[in-house]
Amino acid sequence: MMFSLDVTHRQGAFTLDCRFESAGRLTALFGSSGSGKTTLVNIVAGLIRPDRGRVAVGERVLVDTARRLALPVHRRRIGYVFQDARLFPHMSVAQNLRYGERHIPQAERYARFDHVVDLLGIGHLLARRPEALSGGEKQRVAIGRALLASPRLLLMDEPLAALDEARKEEILPYVERLRDEAAVPILYVSHALAEVSRLATDMVVLAGGAVRAAGPTDAIMQRLDLLPEDEQGEGGAVLDGVVASHDETFELTVIDTGAGALRLPRLDAEPGKRVRIRIRARDVMVATERPRGLSALNVIEGTIRALEPRAGAAVDAFIDCGGHTLVARITRQSERLLDLRPGRPVFAVVKSISFDRGGLATFRAAGEAPSPAPAKDAWIAPPGSMD
Ligand SMILES: Nc1ncnc2c1ncn2[C@@H]1O[C@H](COP(=O)(O)OP(=O)(O)OP(=O)(O)O)[C@@H](O)[C@H]1O
Secondary structure, three states: OOEEEEEEEEOOOEEEEEEEEEEOOOEEEEOOOOHHHHHHHHHHHHHOOOOOOEEEEEOEEEEEHHOOOOOOOOHEEEEEEEOOOOOOOOOOHHHHHHHHHHOOOOHHHOHHHHHHHHOOOOOOOOOOOOOOOHHHHHHHHHHHHHHHOOOOOOEEEEOOOOOOOOHHHHHHHHHHHHHEEEOOOOOEHHHHHHHHHHHEEEEEEEEOOEEEEEHHHHHHOOHHHHHHHHHHHHHHEEEEEEEEEOOOOOOOOEEEEEEEEEEEOOOOOOOOOOEEEEEHHEEEEEEEOOOOOOOOEEEEEEEEEEEOOOOOOEEEEHHHHHEEEEEEEHHHHHHHHHHOOOOEEEEEEOOOOOOOOOEEEEEOOOOOOOOOOOHHOOOOEEEEEEE
């Protein structure tokens, strides 16, 4: 379903002037503090009426200033998940979940209680009060409550920001399931690139109230220059691959990607499972001959496609590896010493250890059956969204 936004809004000295479209299952709104993410989300939710513009989810227009149309908050059918779970403390988990359904006419409910509970793995928590839940469990219940209101759009505003690393790891697989199995489009606000590269099918980079870049995550992640300066070190290639095998002796996993086979620390995923890997540009070295006597396990053949100078000493080398692009951030001096230029065959070298957990995700490509495959009616999907 296409989400489209074209708005201008002034508040004090700040002007938001944004336009983008996304048909992605999970579109990340990414930008540093003060870039306008919250303002934009509030416009979508109906908490701020923009000076000018239009926001629509599919055919459903939420606001259109030219037509003097602005749906009130409760008629927008948007599920909202905040940084803090905001559960009702005096209600059990089950009552909190049911609350989401209450205001939706029976005929318009598409999310079924059992399916949502199963999707989020919260069946064993139903009788508990929020005070007896961990931060990650609370967030899963908050997501469930938002889903049970059968929303047409799910807004998630920094939903993991208040959680520690262990709790984030606990909840990320559920957000991935939500993205893959619940066919409701998700707008996901974050300023953490590791999270965005793992979860987002599409991303929108905001800076100073404007859209700096918008498009598929793998394409945007390669454009380090479009990312906020303090996050450029986190940018690079995002590759989809399949777990080929495990090497138990050395606790490594081999992943087949379109760019070549990669060895990385043992991943808890069955052979055949699809995964997404992020390779940071700063973790990639470039060699003009196949290196020997090197500890790095991943040496991938490719061809320089482009070299783009960046601020200071840096150059980003775009290396075509079997039709997939790896990015290496090197120095201008190395570029000169190695005589790098477009068309030159090279070897991209990646240390196995540089793949951190945050850069790895189990992932199901569009159209691939979920496992175990649920019956069609088990899908959580607004009417018309599965066409
Ligand atoms: N009510 C207001 N009146 C005037 N300026 C405002 C108002 N609300 C926000 N701003 C300004 O608008 C800009 C964008 O704020 P916004 O909260 O949308 O950014 P953000 O990207 O969500 O930041 P953060 O990640 O810190 O939450 C900031 O410069 C902020 O100071």
